[in-house]
Amino acid sequence: MIDPDREHPGHPAGLYLLGALAADAEAAFERHLAGCPSCQDECDRLGPLVTAFGQFDANDFRDVTHEARDVTHEARDITHEAREATGMPSDITGEVSPPTGGSPPTTA
Known part of the structure; x- marks a missing residue:
């Protein structure tokens, strides 16, 4: 339950505005x-x-989600092409490459 005396009670403003809080x-x-x-x-x-x-319905959310996914894929393709064009390794920006076998790295 929210304590009205606390300065910020769990930041429920969004839930409150959505009408998602219990009475x-x-x-x-x-x-x-x-x-x-x-x-x-x-x-x-x-x-x-x-x-x-x-004002959105389920179809609107689905459309936005699909558009966001498409933009993300386009950005990955452009990034990959730029890396290939410059000779930059694919994993240099923090992407994790799958393990190729062998022992896991050890820490000192």
């Missing part, structure tokens, strides 16, 4: 919110985003 947690957060400018600002900041998401 007792919602009431406690509203008491906290009345006296907390930081949480009021957070609600003001997140409110338009929550409203915008409320």
Whole structure:
């Protein structure tokens, strides 16, 4: 349960705005919110985003997810092509290459 006396009770502003808090947690957060400018600002900041998401349906989320995946794949392809063109190894930017066998590395 949210303690209304705590400065920031678990940052439930987003859940509050989505209507996802249990009734007792919602009431406690509203008491906290009345006296907390930081949480009021957070609600003001997140409110338009929550409203915008409320206008989406499942197909919209699926479309956005697919577009994001496609952009990610394009970025990987471009990065791979640039590495090949410059002779840069594929794993130089922090990507982990699968093990090729043998013993695992030891630490000193």
